[in-house]
Every structure is written in structure tokens, then in C-alpha cells.
Amino acid sequence: MSRATALDQLLRSSPQLWNSRQVAEVRARDTGFSSLNSLLPGQGWPLGALIELLPKREGIGEMRLVLPALKKLCQEARDIVFVRPPHLPYPPALAKAGLPLNRIVWIDATSDEDARWVAEQTLRQGLVGAVLLWSDCTKDISLRRLQLAARESDALSFLYRSPQAATAASPAALRMTLSPLPAGLQIELLKVQGGRPARITLPPNLLPKPPSSEAA
Amino acid sequence: MLWLSIYFPQFALDIRPSRESTPLAITDKHGSRRWLIACNVACQSAGIHRGMDVTGALARDPTLKLVERSKSSERQAMKACGAWAEQYSNSVFFDPSRWMLWIEIGASLTYFGGLDALVRNIDENIESLGYSVRFGVAPTVEAAAIFAVAAQTGGVQHKSKLIDALSPLPIRLLNASPDTIEALKSVGWQRIGEILALPRDQLSRRFGPEFTLYIEKLVGAHPDPREPYRAPTTYRRRFDFADPIHNVEAMLFPLRRMLSELQGFLRGRDTALQRLTLELRHHKQQPTLIELRTTAPQRDSGRLLALLREQLDRTLLPADITELALTVDQFVALGDTQLDLFNTTPKRENDWADLLDKLRARLGDNAVKRLGLSNDHRPEKAWCVVHQDQPEDSVASALNTHDDEPERPFWLLDPTPLLQLPRLLGKPERIEAGWWTGDECRRDYYIAETSEGSRWWLYRDAKKQQWFLHGLWS
Numbered sequence: 011m012s013r014a015t016a017l018d019q020l021l022r023s024s025p026q027l028w029n030s031r032q033v034a035e036v037r038a039r040d041t042g043f044s045s046l047n048s049l050l051p052g053q054g055w056p057l058g059a060l061i062e063l064l065p066k067r068e069g070i071g072e073m074r075l076v077l078p079a080l081k082k083l084c085q086e087a088r089d090i091v092f093v094r095p096p097h098l099p100y101p102p103a104l105a106k107a108g109l110p111l112n113r114i115v116w117i118d119a120t121s122d123e124d125a126r127w128v129a130e131q132t133l134r135q136g137l138v139g140a141v142l143l144w145s146d147c148t149k150d151i152s153l154r155r156l157q158l159a160a161r162e163s164d165a166l167s168f169l170y171r172s173p174q175a176a177t178a179a180s181p182a183a184l185r186m187t188l189s190p191l192p193a194g195l196q197i198e199l200l201k202v203q204g205g206r207p208a209r210i211t212l213p214p215n216l217l218p219k220p221p222s223s224e225a226a
Numbered sequence: 227m228l229w230l231s232i233y234f235p236q237f238a239l240d241i242r243p244s245r246e247s248t249p250l251a252i253t254d255k256h257g258s259r260r261w262l263i264a265c266n267v268a269c270q271s272a273g274i275h276r277g278m279d280v281t282g283a284l285a286r287d288p289t290l291k292l293v294e295r296s297k298s299s300e301r302q303a304m305k306a307c308g309a310w311a312e313q314y315s316n317s318v319f320f321d322p323s324r325w326m327l328w329i330e331i332g333a334s335l336t337y338f339g340g341l342d343a344l345v346r347n348i349d350e351n352i353e354s355l356g357y358s359v360r361f362g363v364a365p366t367v368e369a370a371a372i373f374a375v376a377a378q379t380g381g382v383q384h385k386s387k388l389i390d391a392l393s394p395l396p397i398r399l400l401n402a403s404p405d406t407i408e409a410l411k412s413v414g415w416q417r418i419g420e421i422l423a424l425p426r427d428q429l430s431r432r433f434g435p436e437f438t439l440y441i442e443k444l445v446g447a448h449p450d451p452r453e454p455y456r457a458p459t460t461y462r463r464r465f466d467f468a469d470p471i472h473n474v475e476a477m478l479f480p481l482r483r484m485l486s487e488l489q490g491f492l493r494g495r496d497t498a499l500q501r502l503t504l505e506l507r508h509h510k511q512q513p514t515l516i517e518l519r520t521t522a523p524q525r526d527s528g529r530l531l532a533l534l535r536e537q538l539d540r541t542l543l544p545a546d547i548t549e550l551a552l553t554v555d556q557f558v559a560l561g562d563t564q565l566d567l568f569n570t571t572p573k574r575e576n577d578w579a580d581l582l583d584k585l586r587a588r589l590g591d592n593a594v595k596r597l598g599l600s601n602d603h604r605p606e607k608a609w610c611v612v613h614q615d616q617p618e619d620s621v622a623s624a625l626n627t628h629d630d631e632p633e634r635p636f637w638l639l640d641p642t643p644l645l646q647l648p649r650l651l652g653k654p655e656r657i658e659a660g661w662w663t664g665d666e667c668r669r670d671y672y673i674a675e676t677s678e679g680s681r682w683w684l685y686r687d688a689k690k691q692q693w694f695l696h697g698l699w700s
Contacts, residue, residue: 069680069698073636089578097637100697101597101609106634111612116595117585124593128585135581190679 036204039166042078043212046197050184051204055079057164059183059203060157064173068096070190075197075212076168080140081108083166088139091132093117094125095144113139122147126156133159133167140166148178157181176200228332228383230345231362231370232311232352237325238295239264240357241303243467243480250291253280263295297322299466309457310355310487312494314338314348317454324401326371328452331363341383354486354527356479364388367452368444372399372418385446392444393419402440406433461491461554470509470546474538477506477547481534484552485527498523498560504534506541507549514541519591522579523558529580536587603659604667605638605696635683635697644693648674648682657685673699 038052047053055061055076065072080090090113092099101111119125122145129143133156147153153169160167169182176187183203189196194214199207234240238252249272252264260280269275272287283290304322311318317330331344338344345361352359362373363381369388373381376399382391395418397410410433415421421429422445430438442448465480481504492498500523506514516537524530586594598612632655654670669685676682683697 067678067680068637069635069676069682069700071681071700073700095637097639097698098609099597100605100634100636100638101599102605103634103636103638104597105599107636111597111599114597115582116597117589118593118595119589120593124589128589131584132581135577137578137581 037164039079040082041075042082043075045210046212049199049202049205049208049210051202055166056183056203057166058161060153060160060167060169060181062169062171062175062180062182062185064171064176064185064187064200066173066187066189070188071195071212072170072188075188075195076140076142076166077107077109079166083139084109084113086139087113088165089113089115089137090140091115091117091128091138091142093129093132093141093143094119094122095142126152129167130155130159133163133165136163136165138163138165140168142168142170144170146172148175150179150181154181157183227330228335228363228365229367229370230329230331230348231364231367231374232307232327232329232348233360233362233371233374234307234325234327234357235360236264236358237303238300239266241299242293243465243471243476246291248291249274249287249289250293251276251283252295253292254295293468296466300325302464305455305457306463306484306487306491307355307357308455309461309494310490312455312457313490314344314494317452319452319455324371326374328367328370330454351490354482356483364391366444366446367450368401368440369446371401372444375399388445389419389422393417393422397421400440400444402433402437406437409433457491457494461488461552463487463552465550465552467548467550470548472543472546474535474541477538477550478531478535480550482527482531484550485530485534488530488552488554489525489527492525492557495557496560497557498525499554499556500524500558501554501556502530502534503553505551505553506543506547507551508543508545509548511545513551514543516541519583519586520579521582521586523560524583525560529583533583533587536584540588603657605634605657605671606641609638635681636700637698639695639697641685641694641696644684644695647693648676648684650674654686671696 036052037057038050038054039057040054041047041050050056063072063075083090090109092114094117099114099116104114105111117125117128119128125143126145126147129141132138132141143156156167156169173187176185180201182201184199185201187198187200189198191211193211195212196209197212198209199205201207239250246266247268249268250266251262251269251274253260254263255261262274262276262278262280262283265274265276269287269290272290274283274286274290280292301322304320304327307327308318308320311327311329315329315331315334317333318328320327329348331341335341335344338347341363345363349359349361360374360377361381362370362375362378363383364370364373365382365385365388369392370381372392372395376395378391382388397415397418397420398407400407400418400421410421421441426438426442429441439448443450463484465484471477500520502518504516504518506516508514516534518530518533518537520533582594596612598610600608600610602608650672652673654672656668656670658668660667666689668688670688671683671685674682674684681699682695683699684693684695686693
């Protein structure tokens with residue numbers, strides 16, 4: 011056996027060895043936005059990894075960004091769990107966005123700790139399509155637990171945090187800040203596992219049109 | 227007919243919640259005489275055994291703890307065992323005074339794959355109840371009882387071999403009064419076979435017709451019909467703590483048994499539950515109620531215990547617990563989801579339901595919500611929380627009627643008065659509703675953009691002449 015084939019075999023047999031020329035295969039789901047897909051290593055939201063979204067403020071399109079992927083999951087009869095969202099996910103809006111309400115679970119936990127526990131349990135159980143968690147937790151160990159739970163599942167795991175968290179380190183595989191611009195929603199990729207930081211602006215049609223322009 | 231008799235040699239001891247490591251015995255009394263009817267393991271080393279007089283036992287170990295038997299709790303516990311045993315046969319009965327339970331297994335043999343497999347199944351299952359038991363198998367009720375007490379597990383399946391199997395056994399195993407046994411012994415008889423060989427008329431003259439009838443039933447010469455036990459339609463089970471307990475851990479042992487019995491009861495009826503009430507009773511205080519609701523029909527004792535534990539761990543006990551009471555008053559079909567071998571979807575739905583139950587148990591029933599729509603133009607009333615037992619199609623039908631509705635914001639807020647108005651975009655949407663209930667609203671809804679780039683959903687209340695923030699376009 012030649013040295014090259016032996017090496018090749020070794021590379022293939024052991025998951026601990028990784029050839030830097032090969033791009034690690036990332037399981038991902040289409041985000042619904044081709045310009046965003048092209049910046050992400052698996053051409054979409056990574057599965058089995060924690061995705062951190064840091065919107066500058068509320069009401070800027072931070073939910074619309076994930077809706078196409080959630081809608082796709084619902085079509086595959088997978089459930090979506092909202093864990094301790096800051097407000098009521100308004101059912102008429104969910105239905106309108108193509109998320110059948112019988113696929114949605116709203117966890118109205120009172121404490122941040124309970125919320126993280128729910129997210130972890132739900133991810134570990136492995137059946138859910140997506141978990142969206144709102145948490146103010148800054149403890150590294152808690153975030154790491156979430157990342158581990160996410161890794162065990164094949165769900166989309168979104169963690170919404172306040173923009174102040176951007177400066178702190180995080181175990182999440184993908185981190186991005188979201189800020190409103192007149193030209194649309196600006197996405198700054200702070201950390202991309204298997205990719206590189208970047209910045210794009212999604213066009214403003216992410217946001218609803220005022221009724222008048224519909225009539226026109 | 228083939229009877230399996232289950233004898234509980236330590237019944238009075240086994241129904242106690244705790245397993246003491248110091249010598250403890252259960253006593254019975256008749257007139258002025260008190261004697262031991264069950265002793266724990268620690269008694270053996272002190273040379274104390276059942277049947278001993280209390281005075282004699284105390285002489286051997288003065289620290290021996292004596293507890294008087296409670297016939298009512300024994301009867302209660304026996305009923306629970308009876309309900310548990312219904313999973314094996316619809317012909318079950320018991321005699322609490324003899325610590326004996328019978329199951330007619332002749333009709334169930336094929337289903338369970340033969341006698342050995344059935345007894346093994348029962349043996350494994352009864353272990354979860356936490357009783358020590360002995361089995362006896364015979365074509366007659368009384369012979370099965372004798373084999374159980376004599377610990378002859380193999381037993382006899384055919385009547386023809388019954389007399390041969392009974393004959394070598396000592397006469398003290400016969401279910402007759404102590405006086406009759408003494409009288410038989412005084413004649414010099416020692417083995418059951420010697421009694422069976424006697425002419426019946428002679429037996430009747432010397433020991434009474436009742437004893438003769440018993441012997442006839444024992445060998446199957448006379449029919450021995452028994453009224454099968456039927457557990458009541460509401461499942462209730464109580465458990466008394468001799469010493470009040472103050473933590474959850476101490477409650478687990480009796481609770482585990484209660485749930486195992488319940489599981490047997492549910493299996494016997496091929497049914498399941500979705501709601502269970504556990505009452506923790508205290509001395510001179512309102513009981514603490516724990517209600518468990520499950521998303522899908524459930525009968526697995528392990529899962530029920532895990533769910534109850536989640537709730538118990540979060541329950542503050544106002545006082546020590548003197549008594550546990552478990553009630554199930556509604557039963558539902560389990561459905562055929564568990565039997566499907568090749569289709570994995572029902573299994574997934576089961577797991578999903580289990581998860582939701584687990585979440586509910588920790589966070590409370592109201593924290594885990596499903597959402598629905600309701601037919602109302604007022605935005606704050608156009609939705610509802612769907613209860614788990616509500617049929618799903620009521621939600622689905624609502625979906626269609628809302629298809630042509632205008633856009634709505636992702637987040638709905640409680641209306642907050644606005645002092646400063648952000649930039650309004652486009653024309654308003656007029657919503658007028660509720661005048662028929664007196665709860666009238668007339669609002670003009672606008673989409674607005676703040677200077678910081680957020681999009682709000684706001685309205686001007688025509689009556690109050692005021693602006694409110696009602697939603698966020700996220």
C-alpha cells in the first residue's frame with residue numbers, strides 16, 4: 011500500500027482527522043434569501059447548531075428573517091416552539107405567514123432558567139423542527155449547554171439576545187447582528203463557523219407594505 | 227379451569243411504606259392472646275419468627291417494635307392487587323384474611339404463551355408492586371392455595387394428578403379452623419393424603435359437614451364457584467402513613483406501588499388516563515391537591531411517576547403528609563398507536579406528547595400553549611389559546627375564514643398610550659366592532675416607522691381621541 015492511499019484511508023476512517031482542503035459538510039436549511047445563503051457555509055441556516063440573532067431593537071424584521079425556513083418546516087409537519095418570546099406571537103400573523111397554528115407551541119415560562127431548560131429539553135428530544143428562544147443569559151456555561159443540546163438535534167435553534175451581547179464571546183456556531191437601514195435590514199455576520207464574517211443588506215420588502223401602496 | 231394462587235406471606239409488613247432496619251413485627255390478637263403474624267428481616271437474627279407470642283418475642287429482643295395489623299388497610303391493598311390482576315384474567319378474586327389472591331389462568335394460557343411464560347410475566351410484574359409472593363397452580367381454588375403456601379410453584383395442571391400431589395403435604399396447610407387441625411393431629415394423622423383416603427361420611431360425622439365440603443372442593447369432587455372481583459369504575463387508592471412524612475422522597479415508595487397497580491388496572495381494561503388527581507392529606511389542614519393532565523392517553527407507571535415527581539418537587543408542603551389519595555375518574559382509549567410496527571409517525575407523536583407533559587409538569591399547565599384564531603374583528607380578540615382537549619378541527623376551520631385578512635404584525639402588545647407619534651406610513655385601516663356587546667371599539671390602524679427604524683402598529687381610538695401602540699412588525 012502506498013503512503014498516499016494509507017493516509018487517505020486514515021483520513022476517511024477517523025472523524026477526528028480533517029483535511030483542511032475539504033470543506034466540512036454542514037447540514038443546513040434554505041433561509042429563503044439567496045444572498046444570505048451564499049454567505050453561509052451550508053448554503054443556509056446550519057442545523058444542529060446554535061444560531062444567535064442580535065437585533066438592534068424590536069420591530070425591524072427580526073422575525074421575517076426566519077419565517078421562510080419555519081414555513082418550510084411546517085410543510086414537513088415539524089413543530090415550531092417559541093420559548094419565552096417577549097410578546098404574544100400573534101396568531102393571525104402566524105397563520106398569514108403560512109405557519110399552521112397546530113404546529114406552533116408557545117412556552118410562556120416565567121423565568122429565564124425555565125426557558126433555557128425548556129429549550130434544552132425540546133432540542134434533546136430531537137423531534138422538533140425549530141426552537142426559538144429569547145434569553146438574557148450571559149453565562150458561558152448555560153450557552154454552552156444550549157449549543158450542546160442543539161448539536162444533538164437536527165432542529166433549527168435560534169437564540170434571540172440583546173445587541174449588547176455582541177461584544178462577548180459565545181459558543182454559537184453562527185452569530186449576527188440585525189440593524190435597520192433605509193435600504194433594508196442590515197445583517198452583520200459576527201461569527202460563521204466554517205465561513206467568514208461578512209455584511210449584507212436584505213431589501214426592505216422584508217417589511218410589510220403600508221395598505222395604501224397595496225391599493226395603488 | 228386452572229387457578230393461579232398468589233400468596234403474600236408478608237402482606238401486613240409489605241403494605242407498610244418504609245422498610246425498617248430494626249426488628250419490627252406485625253401483631254394480631256384474639257382475646258387476651260397477642261402473637262406475631264409477620265416479621266421483618268431484622269427479626270430473624272434475634273430469633274424472632276411469626277407465630278410467636280408477643281411476650282416471648284419481647285423476651286428475646288426488648289427493642290422489638292410492634293405494630294398492630296390494620297385489617298382495613300390490608301383489605302384496601304388487596305383490592306388494589308385485585309384490580310392490578312385483572313390484566314391477566316377477567317376472573318380474579320381474593321381473600322384478604324388469608325393474604326391470598328386467585329387468578330383463573332386457563333383461558334389466558336395461549337395468549338401469554340403457556341404456563342411458564344405467564345407465571346414469569348406475573349412474577350416480573352408483581353415485583354414492581356414490591357410484595358414478596360409465592361405462587362401455586364392447580365385445577366381447584368383450594369388446592370392452588372395449598373401449593374402456594376407450600377411454595378410448590380410447579381403445581382398441578384390436571385385433576386388426575388391432584389391427589390398424588392396433595393397427599394405428601396402436611397395437614398396444617400389445610401384451610402380449616404385451628405381446632406379442626408388440632409383434632410386431626412390428635413388422631414395421629416400428619417399428611418393430607420391420609421385425610422383424603424377417609425370415607426366422606428366418616429369425615430363428616432367426626433369433623434362436620436363444612437370440613438367435608440371443603441375437602442370435596444379441594445380435590446374437585448364438588449364445584450367451587452367464586453364471585454369474580456370487579457374493580458369499581460372510579461379508581462381510588464388511599465395510603466396511610468403511620469408516621470407522617472415531610473418530604474417527597476418518603477412518598478415515592480408507596481406512590482410507585484400505587485402507580486404500578488394503576489397500570490395493571492388500566493391494562494386489564496385496555497384503557498388509559500389523561501387526568502389523575504393526587505391528594506396529599508395533612509393533619510387538620512386542607513389537603514394539597516396535585517392534578518396531572520397528560521397530552522396523550524397514558525398508562526405507563528414510570529412516565530406517570532416522572533411527571534408527578536416534577537410537580538411534587540415544585541410543590542410547597544404546608545404540613546406533614548398523613549395520607550395519600552389517588553383518584554382517576556375518567557378513562558380513555560389508549561388508541562392503537564403503540565402497536566404500529568412500521569409506521570413511525572404515531573410513535574413520534576407519542577414522544578412529542580410526552581415532552582409536552584414533561585414541560586407542563588415543571589412549568590404549570592398554563593405555560594405550554596397552543597394558539598388558535600377566533601372570529602372577531604378586534605385584534606386583541608381575534609385569537610385564543612387552544613386547550614389540549616379541544617378538537618383540532620375547530621381551529622382549522624377558523625383558519626380558512628381569515629385567509630383574506632389584511633397583514634398583521636408578528637407581535638401583539640397590550641395597547642400602550644403613545645405621547646409622541648412616529649411617522650405614519652400610508653392610509654389607515656378602520657376597525658369597528660363590538661358595538662353589539664357594549665364593548666365598542668372604533669379604531670384607525672396605521673403602520674408607522676420610528677426614527678430608529680422600528681415599524682409599529684398603532685391606532686387612534688375615535689372615542690378616546692388617543693393614540694395607542696398595539697403591535698410590532700418584526
